[in-house]
Amino acid sequence: MPRLITSFSNETVKRLRSLRDKKARRTEGLFLAEGLRIIAEARDSGRLPELIAFSSEHGVHPLATEIIDATERAGGDALEVPSELLAKMSGKDNPQMLIGAYRQSDTALEQLDRAAAPLWLVAQALRDPGNIGTILRTGDAVGAGGLILVDDCADPFSVEAVRASMGAVFTQGIAAARWDEFLAWLRGGPGQLVGTSLRTDTDYLDARYAEPCFILVGNEQQGLPADYEARCDLLVKMPMLGRADSLNAAVAAAVMAFQVRASWRR
Amino acid sequence: MPRLITSFSNETVKRLRSLRDKKARRTEGLFLAEGLRIIAEARDSGRLPELIAFSSEHGVHPLATEIIDATERAGGDALEVPSELLAKMSGKDNPQMLIGAYRQSDTALEQLDRAAAPLWLVAQALRDPGNIGTILRTGDAVGAGGLILVDDCADPFSVEAVRASMGAVFTQGIAAARWDEFLAWLRGGPGQLVGTSLRTDTDYLDARYAEPCFILVGNEQQGLPADYEARCDLLVKMPMLGRADSLNAAVAAAVMAFQVRASWRR
Numbered sequence: 001m002p003r004l005i006t007s008f009s010n011e012t013v014k015r016l017r018s019l020r021d022k023k024a025r026r027t028e029g030l031f032l033a034e035g036l037r038i039i040a041e042a043r044d045s046g047r048l049p050e051l052i053a054f055s056s057e058h059g060v061h062p063l064a065t066e067i068i069d070a071t072e073r074a075g076g077d078a079l080e081v082p083s084e085l086l087a088k089m090s091g092k093d094n095p096q097m098l099i100g101a102y103r104q105s106d107t108a109l110e111q112l113d114r115a116a117a118p119l120w121l122v123a124q125a126l127r128d129p130g131n132i133g134t135i136l137r138t139g140d141a142v143g144a145g146g147l148i149l150v151d152d153c154a155d156p157f158s159v160e161a162v163r164a165s166m167g168a169v170f171t172q173g174i175a176a177a178r179w180d181e182f183l184a185w186l187r188g189g190p191g192q193l194v195g196t197s198l199r200t201d202t203d204y205l206d207a208r209y210a211e212p213c214f215i216l217v218g219n220e221q222q223g224l225p226a227d228y229e230a231r232c233d234l235l236v237k238m239p240m241l242g243r244a245d246s247l248n249a250a251v252a253a254a255v256m257a258f259q260v261r262a263s264w265r266r
Numbered sequence: 267m268p269r270l271i272t273s274f275s276n277e278t279v280k281r282l283r284s285l286r287d288k289k290a291r292r293t294e295g296l297f298l299a300e301g302l303r304i305i306a307e308a309r310d311s312g313r314l315p316e317l318i319a320f321s322s323e324h325g326v327h328p329l330a331t332e333i334i335d336a337t338e339r340a341g342g343d344a345l346e347v348p349s350e351l352l353a354k355m356s357g358k359d360n361p362q363m364l365i366g367a368y369r370q371s372d373t374a375l376e377q378l379d380r381a382a383a384p385l386w387l388v389a390q391a392l393r394d395p396g397n398i399g400t401i402l403r404t405g406d407a408v409g410a411g412g413l414i415l416v417d418d419c420a421d422p423f424s425v426e427a428v429r430a431s432m433g434a435v436f437t438q439g440i441a442a443a444r445w446d447e448f449l450a451w452l453r454g455g456p457g458q459l460v461g462t463s464l465r466t467d468t469d470y471l472d473a474r475y476a477e478p479c480f481i482l483v484g485n486e487q488q489g490l491p492a493d494y495e496a497r498c499d500l501l502v503k504m505p506m507l508g509r510a511d512s513l514n515a516a517v518a519a520a521v522m523a524f525q526v527r528a529s530w531r532r
Binding site: 041044045130134137138139140141142143164166167168171205238239240241242243244246247248250251254255258259261262265 | 307310311396400403404405406407408409430432433434437471504505506507508509510512513514516517520521524525527528531
């Protein structure tokens with residue numbers, strides 16, 4: 001039976017709320033997902049929260065009830081709270097009626113099985129959590145194995161990244177590493193590292209992409225450092241027909257990933 | 267000579283700050299762009315602000331000085347303000363040293379010349395201003411003529427959309443219309459309306475795209491209404507290899523736009 005909690009000073013409520021904070025997420029090893037859609041997506045991928053909080057003021061969806069029950073059966077903790085308390089936890093005016101706290105997956109590179117997928121996405125120093133979530137979502141769509149975060153990236157387990165991922169945070173592999181660690185791991189097996197660059201004549205439509213293909217996307221402001229480009233197996237150029245010389249990072253990753261897939265279907 | 271203003275209650279300062287608000291933007295017909303990069307981009311596209319505010323506490327970039335001078339010569343108003351005042355205007359902890367207020371372009375459909383470009387983007391009920399800005403940026407990259415906002419979309423002149431557009435708000439045509447107005451305008455001339463859908467067998471790689479091609483992207487949550495899909499000349503399916511059945515709206519627009527361009531190069 002879910003506990004009914006009405007006080008904001010309740011320890012579990014405070015713990016859930018603290019997970020909006022990166023430091024607390026790291027200490028606890030947990031992260032938040034909000035809303036029935038993404039929590040149902042997680043369940044369908046075999047993932048249940050360790051903590052779940054819900055409000056019943058506007059009724060409880062049968063699917064939410066099912067997930068709350070399953071969470072408790074699996075040893076998790078379920079709290080029923082007033083909706084204004086849930087609003088404070090989610091930091092939104094229009095709060096979702098359901099919040100879950102999930103165990104973060106291990107982000108060691110060694111956890112990734114590169115043979116498990118022909119395509120992987122690699123982001124270097126991406127600062128926007130929305131971009132990271134969007135790239136995870138795209139990775140799901142193109143059947144990527146996961147996303148490798150190189151250097152100092154935004155937290156893939158932040159609320160904003162989780163929301164933008166639309167559930168892909170539960171299905172895509174996620175690893176984090178420094179550039180030299182990533183290169184050492186990459187060169188320990190098969191893998192073509194592909195970067196987009198303005199300093200090449202190879203059109204992205206004409207290149208030959210090899211499995212497993214690792215698509216590398218650089219920082220939102222600076223793009224890829226020149227010495228990172230130099231370590232790529234293949235640099236390709238996307239035509240830029242207007243005034244600007246770059247795309248949004250998540251857009252660039254998606255156009256490349258769909259083109260690599262398209263080239264393999266031809 | 268720029269006026270030196272130090273009071274937050276100055277009328278021009280209040281007017282600039284008010285432009286963070288949609289209502290004020292509509293009443294004034296102005297919008298804000300922040301930072302030298304985007305303001306220089308505007309100038310290179312022939313656009314100067316009507317009002318410009320800057321801080322000289324960390325020095326003034328020569329390019330900024332040039333644009334401030336040009337703004338004044340063109341009859342615009344330039345204010346030098348303390349950086350904490352600029353921070354309050356921009357609502358950011360790390361404010362840009364330069365903020366400009368620009369005249370909004372006319373968003374009537376009749377302003378668009380469909381013959382000016384082979385490709386146009388159309389967004390239906392997009393609610394995220396970041397998505398709108400990102401689609402404008404993509405439009406610039408693919409040589410689109412502009413973006414048509416159908417039904418109730420987020421404001422393309424909001425600070426967030428302008429920022430995400432990376433200057434494309436100054437170069438892409440922007441129109442807003444109800445669906446029936448848009449259809450009437452579209453059918454008044456040549457134009458292939460292309461929607462992405464799960465309810466078709468036509469692969470997006472195999473379709474034949476005709477100029478001028480109008481790529482229609484639906485709302486972030488609901489996608490395109492079925493009766494809107496029914497009015498498209500062509501529905502195409504993008505393969506979704508994972509668990510999810512949709513992409514981020516700006517990502518979908520970009521993958522489609524690049525593919526339409528790619529198909530014309532083959």
